[in-house]
Amino acid sequence: MQSWFPFIPESASTYSGDVDALYFYISGVTIFFTLLISFVIIFFVIKYRRRNPTEIPRPIEGSMKLETLWSVIPLLIAMTIFFWGAKVYFNQYRPPQNAIEVYVVGKQWMWKFQHATGQREINELHIPVGRKIRLIMATEDVIHDVFVPAFRIKTDVVPGRYTTEWFEATKPGRYHFFCAEYCGMNHSGMGGYVVVMDPTEFENWLSGNANQMSPAAAGQQMFESLGCASCHGANAEGGRGPALLGVYGNNVTLNNGQTARADEGYLRESILNPQAKIVTGFGPIMPSFQGQLSEEQLLQLVAYVKSLSTTKTETPTAKPAPKK
Amino acid sequence: MEEFVIPKQAGANYLNAEHGLKSWLLTKDHKRIALLYLGAISFFFFIGSLYAMAIRLELLSPQADLVQSSTYNKMFTQHGIIMVFFFLIPSIPATLGNFLIPMMIGAKDLAFPRINLLSWYIYILGGGVTIYALLAGGVDTGWTFYVPYSTTFSNSYVIAAGLGIFINGFSSILTGLNFIVTIHTMRAPGMTWYRLPLFVWAHYATSLIMILGTPVIAITILLVALERLAHIGIFDPAAGGDPILFQHLFWFYSHPAVYIMVLPGMGVISELIANFSRKNIFGYKFVAFSSLAIAVFGFLVWGHHLFVASQSVYAGMIFSFLSFAVAIPSAIKVFNWTATLYKGSISYDTPMLYALGFIGLFTIGGMTGLFLAALAVDVHLSDTYFVVAHFHYIMVGGTLLAYLGGLHYWWPKISGRMYPEGWGRFSALVIFVGFNLTFAPQFVLGYLGMPRRYHTYPADMVSWQVLHVLSTAGASILGFGLMVPLIYLAWSLRYGRIAEANPWKLPGLEWQTASPPPTENFLTTPIVTTEAYEFAPPEHKSVVGRFARQPPAKV
Amino acid sequence: MSEHIVQPRVYIVIFLALMVGTGLTLLAAFRDFPGPLNVVVAMTIAVVKATLVVLYFMHVRYSSRLIWLVIGSALFWLAIMFALTISDYWTRAWLPPL
């Protein structure tokens, strides 16, 4: 699609084709209506120009038929756009299973990435082609946003919670990514590159940077150093606090009889605001760790608790994903 | 309507009824207050435009060369704040609306003249506080004041700017209140709802939004200011607050506010299209009620600004659906305007050129809103230059053109002088060309991925720079085009041809009194016996053929 | 001037009703109703009290349709603001995984 002058950015994810198709469709509708209205107006303006300063044209009252026609047709067209857009969006925002997870922390004005295998990067993200990648994103300060034009994805990173975004790159290459939520002085400098690599190349890259501790392992160390283990047991097998094995990804029954799905957001809340949702059979004795952990450390603790669960997430090895 | 007594030109009018600065600053005449607004608003437009030019110059090249990032951020913030809150929202309602609504409905003044003057002072106070914020060091939060940046992290004069907007909000509320009460209670005998000019309907709908939406932004800005002052935590996640709640509250007002900005423009266009083709508007009731529909539906779609802000996916779908629904009343208007031209007697006077330009540019601006309302496409386009192009197409290509068109159209009534027609047409054309060159490239830029509020962009994006250069070139033409009317309108105040009472030969009530009108508008309260835009007397309706008989000569 | 003059008798009755309502809501507050019923009871009483004030103290019962419309639109817009904002908070957790 790259002509002498680009009108659309490079298209490098499974999602970008869908977005482009819809974009072209709406463009078609827009061009059609704009031309239609312009032509009709120009035609009328020339044909019915004032020829005599005193002429008074005959009044025309209006027409119910026409009004209906030009309300219903645009409505129908608009609805096709709505449903199409909603469908693509829905799929894009549902978290995929079996994705490679990357932890992302934004802060004024840089991005930190950490792979599940421990590799850390700043303002650059290396990922393998043809695999689902899921970013779990947090921010230390204000709202930021990870925007990769070539993948047609964008999600705000909001303080106080995790947001996620996923994609599957289809073409190796170096793609710009930007912070797309205004965040202060250096907002326009808060970007970098997503480097999409062939599986083998990626494998090499991983092993070339393999000396760092995985987030789950770092989380495990903190689990001991912060004293979590004193209640939850050295291996999180339980004690004064509930066992954390197999919590992630399942439903937890709370003491008020409701259930909550234990996703990353739930784990985050359990650590920062443990009183909010109390597991049935336990008292509200867990202290809050609000203000004692950086977003990165928190993500590591969450990664550790997740690693205790059988709901496996993929590790970023280069095995091609099983194709169905 | 032949029975009107049109005052002699030489007689007293609202301009020369009293003299001296005090007579202006303490006036309760809606026409004089409109002129006070006109002056103040032009001033703010001028300031906002200077920022726009600085932004365009800076973006000529990918690096930072004119200013530093912190300055650039203040530039677009202040450009946005001034243009939105101090120029576009009051522009048409407070000047043309203020001047014309009482005249169009046959009243002597607005229902609450003192409150009308008070709203001007509030506006000046709010504007003054905001100007203070700019001079003291500026604000850099973006016109959207997103938390927690605005509450905790920004080092700029957020409280002062917020206070300015807060104060200004009451000016808007009081204007809306005044219009609503006036339209309900002050119509002349015989002026039924369905005889109201569409300009009045549009302002009625606008006033609804002003009184229902503005209080919410007031309380929201107040909370931001308090939070900043006392670090209390209502939007601060560290205290359990939720930044997204701020966004809901902000857009609950600010989306409807975009209809405050465009509805009065639509009202002007309805007048221009009907009057300059000498036809009653096609589908009067549809155009009238579509204004109300926009005002009501406009309150249901604010969440389309939060599609990527981690709002619930399902709420996103509801908001997307409703956003498409709100496009329909706008579509109805566009089609009815077009149909009004059919078999009309169309003149090419300057106001009509602006009106025709409006229809085209508003269509493009509105239709590109559909890209943004389509969830999956908005994910890519949100916070890019596509959005910037979208709203400039509506706000500049739409409302600003309508404002200029209306100003030319009613200039003889307001000033008692004609503007130079040749220059008028010339500048309308230049503005049209310059405008498109400025903002059309930004659509492409946006889809290519250029984020908005960016001081610098990657140098390897050659295509981006090409588009930015085009845009800046366009802005220079646009700026030149806008300066021409500024000059000749001022010139015409002194040297323009003296205007007759009804230079365009139109049936509207405002043309049935002297130019400029006397202080209480009409010498006697008019009694209305005809429909709006009734050029030919009713007995001509049955005549076959395109034209009715020659009209009875109007005075 | 066709305005209705509300008689003191009416005011007194409404005044007493408001006092009784206040008493009721106080009593109800200390009882533990099942589920969210406490909120429902308190809000119902408040709405009834407010309605009485609006209808009689503020003479709306004897006012034009226009005034009814004005009040109705205020409530309608308030409802929009609440309903659509809550629609976000309420459905955030619903999203099923792919």
Added chain:
Amino acid sequence: MTERLATTHQEHHRALQHHFENMEQQREAGTLGMWVFLVTEIMFFGGLFLAYTIYRYQYPAAFASASNHLDIRLGAINTAVLIVSSFTMAMAVYSTQIGKQRHTIICLILTMILGATFLGIKAVEYHDKYRDNLIPGQLIPGHPFNPAVAKPGDTDEHKLHLVEGATVRNVELFYWIYFAMTGLHALHMIIGLGIMMVLTIMAWRGRFGPEYHAPVEVSGLYWHFVDIIWIFLFPLLYLLGRHLQGHIG
């Protein structure tokens, strides 16, 4: 349709403004204007009520604990005071309508006294919160939010008794909303008192009568509106957690 408008040949009332045709139109405009203004007030407070709703839904326990710490007796007394003042205000309108200006003056003065009582009691409550270090954030410099939390069994009234599941920082959120809402409400009361002062003076000078009483009527609308806000604030802020007192953890 040739007859001129019936520009009233009857005596113009001296309070008729020049741009109105007659007193009826002027009164109608005034009343409608006040109602439209009250709509803006509803939306103004609406934003706060929305914030309250969202946070209460997210932190029910904290909101209950914080609410239970408010002084329900003072709150209830204040509710009664306001209702009585609404009644006296209604009577002031009635007296003007039937032309008894002396009664108008008495009723207005009573209303003002009651309004002032309300504010006085509110001030006592605010002071209690100040003493218990419950003023959120740095609202009062050097006096941050820092309440003492009661241990189980402790019955000290000045300490915060947390319901199971509540955290102090979310209690602070409640107090933030509490002060924002009651503060704005009190501000409206103060404005109302000012208006009433003016009305009293006007009544004193004999300005009102059966033909001209719109100012009293319209101010009455405003005063009743302020009462209505309180009718909602009282249960929302003071009552909704009371039944949970048994569950203090």
